[in-house]
Amino acid sequence: MNIKQRVIVLIREVEKGKYSNIALNEYFRANKLSKKERGFITELFYGVIRNKIFLDYEIEKRTKTIKKDWLKDLLRISIYQGTFMNGDEKGVVWEATELAKKKFSVPVGKFVNGVLRSYFREKDEELKELRENNRLDILHSYPKWFYEKVQEEYGNEAENFLISLKKVPYMSVRVNKLKYTEEEFEDLLKELDIDIIKKVETVYYIDSGEVLYTDEFKDGKIIVQDGSSYLAGRILNPKPGDIVVDTCSAPGSKTAVLGELMENNGEILALDIHSHKLKLISENLNKLGINIVLPVKMDARKLKEQGKHFDKILVDAPCSGYGVLRKKPEALYNKNLENVVELAKLQYEILESASKVLKIGGELVYSTCTIFKEENTLNIEKFLNENKNFSVMKMDIPENVLGEYDKFGGFLINYKEEILDNFYIIKMRKDSEEC
Template sequence: MSQNNTRYLASLVLKRVLDDNRSMTQALAELPEALSPSQKGQIQDFCFGTLRQLARYSYYLNQLTEQKLSAELNPIRYLIAIGMYQLDSERVADHAALAETVDAVIPWQMPKMKGLVNAVLRSYQREQESLAKKADATGLQVTSSHPQWLISKLKKAYPKGFKKIIKANLAHPPFWLRVNTLVNSAEHFSEQLKQADIEFSQDDDAILLEQAIAVDKLPGFAEGSCAVQDKAAQQAAKLLNAQAGERVLDACAAPGGKTAHILAASPDVKEVVALDIDATRLNRVAQNLTRLKADANLIAADASDDKWWDKEQFDRILLDAPCSATGVIRRHPDIMYLRRETDIAELAKLQKQILDNLWPMLKPGGTLLYATCSVLPEENKQQITEFLQQHKDAKLAPIFDSETASDPGWQIFPGNKNMDGFYYARLVKQA
């Protein structure tokens, strides 16, 4: 059996994520280079779809077997879950989903498990409806795959809306593009999409495709015509609103989408400094900027200290702070399994350190835009409220008239106008 069996490789990715605590991005990057784009796409679909419903599939498995599978048999557990996902999604014929999933046992060198995989999936075929009803009665931890600690935090923060957030987290994410106005116009790019028979809707420079496609199929992508960027992330450059002649800092800049957007939205700025602690990720910023025909001063350094700073203050600072990423679970379902409750307090502490460190780097009269892709108040409005209390020269610059110092910023929830979950708060330094 080929080691390139996509079900086998998908189960290998899941094992690396769930057993070895690797991110999905890391695990997918380790797939064999010889795989075709369609094979890679299928593996990604298997992994993302299965992770979104893994708790449910694990419940089904436990109902269909007399004994729970040991940890050594986790690859078999993941293969069965992939098979269940295929039967649910109806993207392939049932007999193909069964046969190819059973065959994927062979590369794991567990031939005796073929019978179990076949039997469980056939039983699932017969009992799908009754099993689903049983699972629905067990509660959100099974039906949503969200850990209980996250369900509790969401319920406490948003008692009337937490179920809607959870539902949105399990949905397939939209495919947003930003037209790169440094080399293209929205009108020209939309015409190119029409000529390529790519269906889309448009909101200024933001383009929403009806279906996700490979970026090499996008008109002029290699030449910098557009960037893949969620509409929520596209708000950063607009809210920062850098002006001609200003010096701008993009802190925690990787992978560089917001850096490039700042430069496209404000091409006459004096300088944009893109700062990131990870030199490898900063290389990706450089690659993205090169493709998008944009130029920034890249610095690999820690935003929580000032050793890198040349003592020249910035007119505007974007802090896209390290966060729990609980607003982008639909794009990264591995977050549900890799994130821990203890991470939240540690991240909030780091966010505060970075905010405190960057504030002296802002000119009097300057603007700092704080951003996260989180939906948790500890990382968002609570962070900003405390900062305003502790820095008397900081003043809230409301995005909306309804904002107050005790309820600051713009919390975007996943699925709101097809956007990812995001938070923005804008601060001005008083002279």
């Protein structure tokens, strides 16, 4: 099967609701491909999803309704390749024309040829006009509400945010120090001829996903995890013997950081509202050799209704996910501003509930993988105003992780950081009973 036909199959799966990262990983596991082929498929696949608004805008300017999804995806792929991958435009047009002829008919091939030739003839002027007319929402492929929201919150920095969230992500894995050492992992990378792009403590950003097919990964010596996610757990910094709760645990990667820091000594309650996710948490943590975790089916908003109190609490709250668009670009198309407001309310309810069962002198980390202030700074402002018995603690952010502190001391890993996911983290202490 032609590589572009393979990509069309993957795009269809995402359009039907499958997560892009899951679709791609499943495809690579089921098909033996060269490193070059995997790289090309990844770039085309994610590129089309990231730039769908721009691609569809250009297609719709030159066509009436396209009833065949396959044909529309072929046009998307071809325009993306010729615009963002510096593909040879004549070669791109020729290949797309031939694929359409074989799949449908000669007239359909001629239709594809005409649409693409029209676009490439006008491409430079099109890009120039979008910028001059301040249609950066289309140019960078964002829903208009999202573009306006980022512009409102970040002003002159808005375009930097928009560009940053469209960058290609790197594979990142964390060394599980309960089973493995950084030195051993670096020796493995040398054996596999894999380069390290960036290292954040025990998290490595690397230029190949080949490590996922190794015995070391199967044995739980390494785990897929972003540095931002790791930092949320590491900053909480639970000690051996602590009683800890991870309020929104699945799939358990942050819970694993907590278990490792506790040296597998103490107790962690890992909450989730879905039974099938509790099984996933157990499987992942057993693989990593962590046995102090008790998965519990519970709505974290009801945490305050049970009698147990905790030394440390991680509230990595459900959020809009706009900080991880590099890895899950389809999230742009299935949420809106109303969802952000609803999520901010949910996050606050979880945070408020968790605060009631934190011991005096206990510590709590609140984090989200999003960039909007409703879900981050504004939630913290409301919480601190209503809970005078809490204070913000200083955090140890690695020097090679870039971002900005907000007025309360929360840290947003933002567009200045080229590699890690955008992420908000703040740490608080309960100084006394409620004032």
